[in-house]
Amino acid sequence: LPSAAIVGAGIAGIATAVRLAVQGYRVTVFEAQESFGGKMHQLELPGGYRFDGGPSLFTLPHLVDELFELAGRNPADYFRYERLDPITEYFFADGTRLTAWAEEAKFAREIEQKLGVPAADVLAFLRRSGQAYAGTADTFLRRSLHKAGTYLRPEVLKAVAVLPQLGLLSTMHQRHAAAFADARAVQLFDRFATYNGSDPYQAPATLSLIPHLEHGLGAYYPEGGIYAIAESLVRLAEELGVEFRYQEPVLEILTAGPQVKGVRTSQGVYDAEVVVSNMDVVPTYRRLLPHLPAPENTLQQPRSSSALIFYWGIGRSFPELGVHNIFFSADYRREFEAIFQEKTIADDVTVYVNITSKKTPTDAPAGHENWFVMVNVPHDQGQDWPQLVARTRRAVLARLQKALGVDVAASIRAEHVWDPPGIEARTSSLGGALYGSSSNNMLAAFLRHPNFSRKLNGLYFCGGSVHPGGGIPLCLLSAAIVADLTSA
Numbered sequence: 001l002p003s004a005a006i007v008g009a010g011i012a013g014i015a016t017a018v019r020l021a022v023q024g025y026r027v028t029v030f031e032a033q034e035s036f037g038g039k040m041h042q043l044e045l046p047g048g049y050r051f052d053g054g055p056s057l058f059t060l061p062h063l064v065d066e067l068f069e070l071a072g073r074n075p076a077d078y079f080r081y082e083r084l085d086p087i088t089e090y091f092f093a094d095g096t097r098l099t100a101w102a103e104e105a106k107f108a109r110e111i112e113q114k115l116g117v118p119a120a121d122v123l124a125f126l127r128r129s130g131q132a133y134a135g136t137a138d139t140f141l142r143r144s145l146h147k148a149g150t151y152l153r154p155e156v157l158k159a160v161a162v163l164p165q166l167g168l169l170s171t172m173h174q175r176h177a178a179a180f181a182d183a184r185a186v187q188l189f190d191r192f193a194t195y196n197g198s199d200p201y202q203a204p205a206t207l208s209l210i211p212h213l214e215h216g217l218g219a220y221y222p223e224g225g226i227y228a229i230a231e232s233l234v235r236l237a238e239e240l241g242v243e244f245r246y247q248e249p250v251l252e253i254l255t256a257g258p259q260v261k262g263v264r265t266s267q268g269v270y271d272a273e274v275v276v277s278n279m280d281v282v283p284t285y286r287r288l289l290p291h292l293p294a295p296e297n298t299l300q301q302p303r304s305s306s307a308l309i310f311y312w313g314i315g316r317s318f319p320e321l322g323v324h325n326i327f328f329s330a331d332y333r334r335e336f337e338a339i340f341q342e343k344t345i346a347d348d349v350t351v352y353v354n355i356t357s358k359k360t361p362t363d364a365p366a367g368h369e370n371w372f373v374m375v376n377v378p379h380d381q382g383q384d385w386p387q388l389v390a391r392t393r394r395a396v397l398a399r400l401q402k403a404l405g406v407d408v409a410a411s412i413r414a415e416h417v418w419d420p421p422g423i424e425a426r427t428s429s430l431g432g433a434l435y436g437s438s439s440n441n442m443l444a445a446f447l448r449h450p451n452f453s454r455k456l457n458g459l460y461f462c463g464g465s466v467h468p469g470g471g472i473p474l475c476l477l478s479a480a481i482v483a484d485l486t487s488a
């Protein structure tokens, strides 16, 4: 059997392992940490609280089902999920509250009632978002943008031709400000730029297709939490014969002329015809391939934002909150200027609170809740993190107190903090960026690293730092593209 070595057991590495095993490769996954998942890990805090460590919002669940089907299994035997309704509870700085219902018409009516924006405008916007998605997703996300053949396909030429109309030349914020007269509605839709670590005031209006994922196609909740995605796929991979080797970092990708021939790990040397790196592409070149000329243009692309997360075991319950809750700041532009221009955190921040115990009661003791409290922050560039974390913790508590009318700090029974240097230490993502490079300019999609090496035969790349991008669905698609390339 031909053998494949995968560097990293993040969600993309796991999905690639499944696909290559189905193709008949003998697959070994080398993982530096003690377990799988990477950003999609889980943690427990004293007192009976469980948390999903990283991602919390799940869209396009069929991309997970597809892997079980590919292996001839029934997805529901491994992994179950439900459509979330409502999706998100929004708390605006002026005290307005709004519930994002799953059904588009109901969501539009809610925006009309709470924000005074005509429901018809919301529906027209969501329809355009859906059209932009339908016109581009398959083309730009499903296959390599870096193989000449891709551009000869008629549907691709058609999608490239519609790009200017989709708003490559204006920003997401401009698109939303033109669509809605109310600043709160603009803020609500601008936030979708953060789904790939970008800045709505810089990212192209094309990204206004992101709301369609959540509001058109739906937000989902996996039974047991997001970690169940990684867990169920590892179970499948192991059934297919994939070997996972934990606490065994890959130190070098071995080559013979223009061909990869294996990996050197902390434990030894392994031969492989195919090597797939699920490690961030920048350290892959810098550390694992120090002698290979690196594609500097690609590696110098600006990084996406990172996150600061407080995991809090909360000793009471908040019936007014749901699974996803957003507490907006008063000045959104200021927040993004702080992140992307000043490399710091604004004094007044938008706070995201994810509470899985609303759906999985065993994630917290009875009457308690598990709060994953996240703020968007710049990636690590040597800032004074202890000072920024302490200041932002106070800002978060002040924002929550204003919205909920109680001192949340008094209910914190257990706490853990994850900051950008911590994210880098655990996952090797440069600077702790959540999504590799940012999508803050119109060519960003074309400047991501391809899913293969132009210099070394047999070397491939998957995961959030390469094409088509970060986030669970795009990571899963990167695995599908790698599998297309290895089977070609």
Ligand code: FAD
Pocket: 007, 008, 009, 010, 011, 012, 013, 030, 031, 032, 033, 036, 037, 038, 039, 040, 053, 054, 055, 056, 057, 058, 248, 249, 250, 251, 278, 279, 280, 307, 309, 374, 423, 426, 427, 428, 429, 434, 435, 462, 463, 464, 465, 470, 471, 472, 473, 475
């Ligand atoms: P990673 O998860 O980055 O894993 C890479 C793995 O490779 C790690 O396990 C690492 O230890 C291992 N590794 C690295 N170098 C080596 C080496 N040399 N040898 C061996 N192993 C190595 N996405 C969403 O879709 N929805 C969300 O709501 C969402 N929210 C997020 C919130 C947070 C706080 C974070 C951190 C991320 C979030 N994301 C979200 C993004 C999403 O989690 C990532 O895009 C995705 O999980 C990245 O997966 P990956 O396969 O690229 O690899």
